[in-house]
Amino acid sequence: MKTNYSFLLLLMFFTSILNxxxxxxxxxxxxxxxxxxxxxxxxxxxxxxxxxxxxxxKALEKNATYKKASYNLGNAFYQQKNFKEAVPQFEISxxxxxxxxxxxxxxxxxxxxxxxxxxxxxAVDAYKNSxxxxxxxxxxxxxxxxxxxxxxxxxxxxxxxxxxxxxxxxxKDNKDxKDNKDxKxxxxxxxxxxxxxxxxxxxxxNKDxKDxxxDKDQKDKKNPNDQKKNPxxxxxxxxxxxxxxxxxxxxxxxxxxxxxxxxxxxKKAKGKKVKQEKDW
Numbered sequence: 701m702k703t704n705y706s707f708l709l710l711l712m713f714f715t716s717i718l719n720x721x722x723x724x725x726x727x728x729x730x731x732x733x734x735x736x737x738x739x740x741x742x743x744x745x746x747x748x749x750x751x752x753x754x755x756x757x758k759a760l761e762k763n764a765t766y767k768k769a770s771y772n773l774g775n776a777f778y779q780q781k782n783f784k785e786a787v788p789q790f791e792i793s794x795x796x797x798x799x800x801x802x803x804x805x806x807x808x809x810x811x812x813x814x815x816x817x818x819x820x821x822x823a824v825d826a827y828k829n830s831x832x833x834x835x836x837x838x839x840x841x842x843x844x845x846x847x848x849x850x851x852x853x854x855x856x857x858x859x860x861x862x863x864x865x866x867x868x869x870x871x872k873d874n875k876d877x878k879d880n881k882d883x884k885x886x887x888x889x890x891x892x893x894x895x896x897x898x899x900x901x902x903x904x905x906n907k908d909x910k911d912x913x914x915d916k917d918q919k920d921k922k923n924p925n926d927q928k929k930n931p932x933x934x935x936x937x938x939x940x941x942x943x944x945x946x947x948x949x950x951x952x953x954x955x956x957x958x959x960x961x962x963x964x965x966x967k968k969a970k971g972k973k974v975k976q977e978k979d980w
Contacts, residue, residue, distance in 0.1 A: 804834035
């Protein structure tokens with residue numbers, strides 16, 4: 701029983717020592733963070749914003765809940781025109797700070813960063829939150845009025861762009877319809893043209909056929925007996941013979957006829973069968 705009690709006392713002793721060490725370490729870290737913050741502020745005043753942001757980050761590594769370091773880091777990012785990285789740091793300050801004026805300043809800076817990025821709706825919301833925490837800030841009220849005006853113009857422009865897009869789409873549709881209609885008309889014209897050419901060719905062919913038939917009929921009508929004649933047989937020609945030549949020609953023909961007749965008689969004699977009587 702005494703042993704268990706002694707062990708419990710010993711455990712409590714070591715725990716208290718560890719807690720004390722942790723507290724001591726925490727205090728040391730916070731001191732280092734404050735030192736880094738001061739050095740960073742000096743660089744910030746010298747407009748060495750990049751170097752200042754490095755020290756602010758180191759301060760947050762020593763003490764992650766160091767609100768001033770977060771806020772100042774946001775300011776350093778803002779001065780470097782790194783608005784995207786600045787906003788989260790301001791949001792941390794706006795969320796975790798219990799002081800309304802600090803919250804108002806954080807929201808005001810969020811609005812400024814949004815304005816630089818032309819995010820007018822986010823800027824309007826941020827300025828409104830700033831005024832809720834500090835209604836007497838005329839600078840924030842002025843910035844809110846400017847943000848509202850820019851947001852209004854942006855919406856009007858978007859509305860106009862949408863209207864113009866619809867007009868363009870309508871024009872495009874009408875143009876496409878017109879093009880399709882023209883294409884259809886061109887096709888019909890081409891078809892009509894093709895049909896016309898076909899008809900012309902057909903008419904030419906029929907005309908050629910008719911002309912051929914006509915020429916043939918005229919030829920047949922002109923020379924009806926040409927097909928009956930031998931195309932290679934020469935036509936007789938009229939001669940100019942003297943009476944003496946005519947007489948000689950007739951005598952020659954008579955002599956030829958006599959010779960021919962004589963030959964025919966010899967052939968008949970040779971071909972005639974002779975009858976003989978039998979000697980019994």
